[in-house]
Amino acid sequence: MSIVDNKTVDGIALTDDNNGIILLIADHMDWRDEYQHLVMLQEKINVYITFLEQKQYEDIYKGENITYGIIEIHFLYNLTANAEKFLQSVQNQVAELGVKIQYCVSQEGADEAS
Numbered sequence: 001m002s003i004v005d006n007k008t009v010d011g012i013a014l015t016d017d018n019n020g021i022i023l024l025i026a027d028h029m030d031w032r033d034e035y036q037h038l039v040m041l042q043e044k045i046n047v048y049i050t051f052l053e054q055k056q057y058e059d060i061y062k063g064e065n066i067t068y069g070i071i072e073i074h075f076l077y078n079l080t081a082n083a084e085k086f087l088q089s090v091q092n093q094v095a096e097l098g099v100k101i102q103y104c105v106s107q108e109g110a111d112e113a114s
Helices: 034-053 081-097 107-113
Strands: 011-014 020-027 068-075 099-105
Touching (some): 034 081, 034 099
Parallel strands (some): 020 068
Antiparallel strands (some): 011 020
8 A cells, every 4th residue: 555546545543642543645656756746645635634524434443532633644755845835735724624744754765865
C-alpha cells in the first residue's frame, strides 16, 4: 500500500488519548514529476478525508469517541517548495473539519536526495 493506491488506507491507529484517529500515507515517490506526484497525493488525501467524514473507522474502532483525525504522511524524499505549500494549503482547508496534516521525511530518502 502506498500513495499510488488511492483505494486503501495505508495504516490506521488511535492516538494516545484514544480521542483521535491517525491515518498513515506512505509516499515512496521522488519529485521528478512534481505535478503528477501532487495530483496523486491530493487524491489520496481526499480519500482519507472522506474516510474520516463518513466515520468509516467505526467498523474498526467500535465504541470509541473519535473527535479528531490526523493524516500522517511519511515521505521517502525531501519535499519540494510547492509540495510544502500544497500541504499548508490542505491543512488550512481541513482544520475546520477537525483534521490535522502531519508529515515527516525518511532519513534514508533525505540522504539520497542530497
